[in-house]
Amino acid sequence: MNxxxxxxxxxxxxxxxxxxxxxxHDLKRTFLTIGEAAMIPFSLLKALANHKxxxxxxxVFGGYFNPExxxxxxxxxxxxxxxxxxxxxxxxxxxxx
Numbered sequence: 001m002n003x004x005x006x007x008x009x010x011x012x013x014x015x016x017x018x019x020x021x022x023x024x025h026d027l028k029r030t031f032l033t034i035g036e037a038a039m040i041p042f043s044l045l046k047a048l049a050n051h052k053x054x055x056x057x058x059x060v061f062g063g064y065f066n067p068e069x070x071x072x073x074x075x076x077x078x079x080x081x082x083x084x085x086x087x088x089x090x091x092x093x094x095x096x097x
Contacts, residue, residue, distance in 0.1 A: 007024065008024075011023070011024060028049060031048075032045050032049055034079055034082055035048065035079045037082065038078050038079050038081075040078060044071065045075075047072060048072060083096070
């Protein structure tokens, strides 16, 4: 399994350049919120966020539900497409509608 580390340096750099403070957790919450808007099932969102459901025999990676990488990749592309279709660039800024 690939391990993803927090992108601390890029976040600090973006915060300095834009004056907008945010954290990696803010990015995760935004990603999951957009995933919900893109109609991704809750179980797949949990898997994409690497969340485990304790005490749930049917939970993500802990029981019967173990999504294939193709399924996770398709969900990621659906979220990316949703962002792309709702982002509008004006000058140097990008707005999400």
